[in-house]
Structure formats: C-alpha cells, structure tokens
Amino acid sequence: MLNEMRALTVSELTHQIKQQLEGTFFHCVVEGEISNIAFPASGHVYFSLKDSGASLRVVAWRTQAGKFRELLRQGEKVEIRGSITLYAPRGEYQLVANQVSPQGVGALYAAFEKLKNQLRLEGLFEPFHKKTIPAHPRKIGIITSQSAAALQDVLKTLRLHRPDIETVLYPSLVQGADAPASIVNALNIANTRAEVDVILLVRGGGSIEDLWAFNDEAVARAIFASTIPIISGIGHETDTTIADYVADLRAETPTMAAKLSAVSQDELRQALDLFEMRMTGVVREKVTKYRRYLHRLSLRLQAQQPAHFLKESRQTLGYLSEKLEHLMLKRLSCYQQQLTNYEARLNPRHLVGQQAMLLQQLSGLESRMADAVKRKQTQEEQRFEALVGRLNNLNPLAVLSRGYSAVKSGDQLISSVALVNQGDELTIVLSDGEVIARAETIIPHENSPHNKGI
Structure with missing residues (x-):
C-alpha cells in the first residue's frame, strides 16, 4: 500500500499543511507570556508566546503593531487575537497578531458587550436622543483630571481654536475604582450650575483597564440624563467606550473634542469675509440704484427750472393768443351775418307779407281747433253715457x-x-x-x- 502512494514534494506537502492550518485557525485567541521580543528597524515586532508546555512564534506587522506596542514587553502576560500562517521557506507556522490585550481582559470585553447591548436595547444610543451641539457656546465645561495631559491639550487647542470662549473645569478622577462616581458627580454639578453650553468629557489614551471608568453603567446613564450637550474625547482613535456611544457627539481624541466644541475662529473669519463680500455687493448695488435715481431727479429738476418753465409758458401764451384772436374774428363774423339777417327780417315790406301769412295760418288753425273740440266733445259724451250704463247695471x-x-x-x-x-x-x-x-x-x-x- 505504501509503495503505491505517490511521493509528495516538500513544497506540495507544505502547501497542503498550509491550507489545512490557515483554513482551520484563520481566527483564534491565544494567551501566554511574551519572550524573545525584537523590534527591528522595519517596524514589525517579532516575539514568542509561551506557557509551561509550548512556545509559539508571533509577528505583529508594522500597520498593526502601533496600536498595542506599549503592551509588548518581555515577560508580559497577554491575550492575542489573530490568525495562524505557515512560513513555507522555513516550514514554520506563526501567529499574526491583530489585537493584543493584557491577559484577563477577555472578561472585560464580555462585560463591555453585555452592557452595550443592554443600553442599546433601552434606546440610549438612538440618534433622536442626541442633543445639538451649539455652534457658538458662551462657556465650555471640561470634565477630566486636573493633572491629566488631556486637559492641557484641550486648553491649548481652545486657545488657538476659540480664544474668546471661557472654560470651566469640573475636576474628576478618570481612572480607578472611584472614577465612575467622581465622573457622575462632576456631571451632576455641571448640570446643576447650568453655567456652560457644552461639556467636554475627555481623557488620554490607555489600556482597556485604564479607560474602564468610561464603560460604567452609572456614567452612561448620567451622560444620557444630562440636559447639557456632551462631547466625548476618550483615548485614541481606536478606543471606543460606552460613554462614546451615549454622548451626543464622539471625538476621536481630546484635541478633536475641543475642535468640535465650537466653530473655529478661522471659520468665523471666513464667514465674516463672505458676509462682508455679500454686504459690499449689496451696498454697491444700492449705491448704483440711488445714483441712477438721483440722475433721473436731476433731469426732472432741469426740466422744471424757471427759465425753462418761462420759455414753455411764453410759447403756450403765444399759441393761446393766436387761437383766441382767430376765435374772436370767427365769432364777430357770425354776429355780423346774424345782424344782416335781422335787418332783412325787420324790413316793413317783409313784415307786412309775413303778417298776412301768419293771419292766414291763424284762421286755418282756429277752424281746425273748433272741429277738433267738437269731435272731442262728442266722443266724451258717448264715453260718459257708456260708463253710466255700466254703472247702472252694477248698482x-x-x-x-x-x-x-x-x-x-x-x-x-x-x-x-x-x-x-x-x-x-x-x-x-x-x-x-x-x-x-x-x-x-x-x-x-x-x-x-x-x-x-x-
């Protein structure tokens, strides 16, 4: 049977082992103690992870090593998440580290996920609960440790960003068992005083244990209950806490939280420059409009000057005088014609003939009137008799x-x-x-x- 099996080359066998190994352990979590650690100039980190029974080669590529470099110390007990790969040239398998945390942190992650899911179901992360961050706050509150480097970063950034805005510090512990109660107390004081328009809840970077106070349920509920908008700036860009989920706005770092707390003075200058440009355009347009209006008024004033008005009045007077003279001559001619006609009608011979004609007309009118009166009288008598007959019939x-x-x-x-x-x-x-x-x-x-x- 063995003689019938085809012989595999080293490369073929290694390739099959690589497929099986990497396909099975593409994601795993391993805990142990760091030993033989090396930091070459390439930026990658090489070390071994060992326990009492075995040792495993580990590599952290430069792109990932910066996230957890401070945890990589000789003799440190850690928990590593990553994948198994096989390096064919040497026939060695190794663990490629993607995430490193102190040993025992896995329980903290489980607690973190449990609380996060609980608060999510209660709606504490919903966007409609988020309060609007004012663009131009009068005062900015800061909750952090008085000795924290994050406080100096925030104050320095605000001096450059918005030196006109006053800040109020509400000192609080940001690490340790007493930190959650201290943070809640600072939030309550800030809301009671109601003297600031926005609160910056900030802390510098650290391990998950260092930042654990911001994963406390009481802190999360105090942030949610705050009537003042809260910007969280906790740890580094890769650090995310429960407080970040509940806050009205999350910043990647304390410095970024300071920048997000108000519109910068550079943006204000740009807005003012734009406003000035727009107002200049409006004023220029108004000036041009009123210049045109004044020009029209000037032309109208020139047209209404006394000399011009007197000249027009003289022309009108001359025209009316000519028209009046023409009308008077025409009327005088009419009167002369009427006078001639009256003189002809008042001639004695004309009057005698006219008198005879009028007497003849008068005689004819008297005869016609007498006949008309007689006919009318007869008609009225007949009508009266008819009415009397009808009246008797009705009596x-x-x-x-x-x-x-x-x-x-x-x-x-x-x-x-x-x-x-x-x-x-x-x-x-x-x-x-x-x-x-x-x-x-x-x-x-x-x-x-x-x-x-x-």
Whole structure:
C-alpha cells in the first residue's frame, strides 16, 4: 500500500499543511507570556508566546503593531487575537497578531458587550436622543483630571481654536475604582450650575483597564440624563467606550473634542469675509440704484427750472393768443351775418307779407281747433253715457228694483243657507225699504253642497 502512494514534494506537502492550518485557525485567541521580543528597524515586532508546555512564534506587522506596542514587553502576560500562517521557506507556522490585550481582559470585553447591548436595547444610543451641539457656546465645561495631559491639550487647542470662549473645569478622577462616581458627580454639578453650553468629557489614551471608568453603567446613564450637550474625547482613535456611544457627539481624541466644541475662529473669519463680500455687493448695488435715481431727479429738476418753465409758458401764451384772436374774428363774423339777417327780417315790406301769412295760418288753425273740440266733445259724451250704463247695471238698487232682494244677518250679507241658523233674525233689503223677518225653516237645495239633511 505504501509503495503505491505517490511521493509528495516538500513544497506540495507544505502547501497542503498550509491550507489545512490557515483554513482551520484563520481566527483564534491565544494567551501566554511574551519572550524573545525584537523590534527591528522595519517596524514589525517579532516575539514568542509561551506557557509551561509550548512556545509559539508571533509577528505583529508594522500597520498593526502601533496600536498595542506599549503592551509588548518581555515577560508580559497577554491575550492575542489573530490568525495562524505557515512560513513555507522555513516550514514554520506563526501567529499574526491583530489585537493584543493584557491577559484577563477577555472578561472585560464580555462585560463591555453585555452592557452595550443592554443600553442599546433601552434606546440610549438612538440618534433622536442626541442633543445639538451649539455652534457658538458662551462657556465650555471640561470634565477630566486636573493633572491629566488631556486637559492641557484641550486648553491649548481652545486657545488657538476659540480664544474668546471661557472654560470651566469640573475636576474628576478618570481612572480607578472611584472614577465612575467622581465622573457622575462632576456631571451632576455641571448640570446643576447650568453655567456652560457644552461639556467636554475627555481623557488620554490607555489600556482597556485604564479607560474602564468610561464603560460604567452609572456614567452612561448620567451622560444620557444630562440636559447639557456632551462631547466625548476618550483615548485614541481606536478606543471606543460606552460613554462614546451615549454622548451626543464622539471625538476621536481630546484635541478633536475641543475642535468640535465650537466653530473655529478661522471659520468665523471666513464667514465674516463672505458676509462682508455679500454686504459690499449689496451696498454697491444700492449705491448704483440711488445714483441712477438721483440722475433721473436731476433731469426732472432741469426740466422744471424757471427759465425753462418761462420759455414753455411764453410759447403756450403765444399759441393761446393766436387761437383766441382767430376765435374772436370767427365769432364777430357770425354776429355780423346774424345782424344782416335781422335787418332783412325787420324790413316793413317783409313784415307786412309775413303778417298776412301768419293771419292766414291763424284762421286755418282756429277752424281746425273748433272741429277738433267738437269731435272731442262728442266722443266724451258717448264715453260718459257708456260708463253710466255700466254703472247702472252694477248698482245693487237697480237689481232690487227688478224684484230681487238682499238678506243680511246683522251687518253680514247672507249668500248661503249655511250662514243662517233656525231662529236667526234677518233683514230683507228691498228697493224701497227693509223687512225684518225670522228664519223658521231652512231648506237647502238638493244639489247644494251645504245640504244638512234638514
């Protein structure tokens, strides 16, 4: 059986082992003690990780080593996260380190993730809870240790960034078992005094244990309850704490937190320069507009000068004088023509002929008037007789004179048997008098709608 197996080259075997090894241990966590550490000029870090039973070669490439270089010390017990690779030329496998933390930090990470998930579910990280950072705060509060290098970095940055803004320090512990309560107390003092517009919660870099106070639940809830906006600037760019998640704004470093706390004076200068440029444009436009307006007024004033006005008035007066003279001559000519006509009409011979003609017309008019009056009189007499005949036909007395009578009960004229009751006293009106009677029997006609069956 062994004779039938194909022989593998060293490279082929190493390649298969490499595939199996790297495919199985592409992500692993190993703990042990650092030994044989070396820092060559390339920037990479080489060392061994050992325990009582074995030793493992470890390499930290330059791109990653800077994140945890301070933890890489001879004899330090650490926990390394990374992947296994096989270096074929020497046939050696090694661990490529991506993250290094002191041994035992894994429990801290578990606690960190547990609290983070709990607070996330409660909504403490939600964006709609974040308060707006004012662009131009009057005062900036700083919560950190009085002796911290981060405080000096923040103050220096603010002096360059916004020297006009006053700062208020609320001293607090930022490391150790008493730090969480101290931070909460500083936050409460700042909110009680309400003298600042934004708070910077800052601390310099360090290990996860150094920054653990900012992963405390009480600190997170105090940040969330703050009525003053909070900017967190804790550790380095790669450090993220629970406080960063809850804060209204997270800065990568304390220096960056100072820069984010207010609009810089350079930005203000740029805004002022832009405003000045815009205002200059507006003023220039206004000046140009009013210059044009003044020019139009100047032209109108020149047109209304007394000499110009007098010249126009003289021209108008000359035109009106000529027009008046023409009208007067025309009117005088008309009057002369009328006077000539009146003189001709007042001539005696013309008057005699006119008198005879008017007398003849008057005689004809008198004859026509007499005929018209006679015809009108005849028409009115005929119309009067017709009206008298119609009036007689409508006169109740004329009807009574033909044998008819009218019956009344009191002042009411009786037009139906329904208006009379048996025993009623009735007045019968005749053409030449009245008869008083009493109703003994009421007999309605058979076809009368008022037949009561009497």
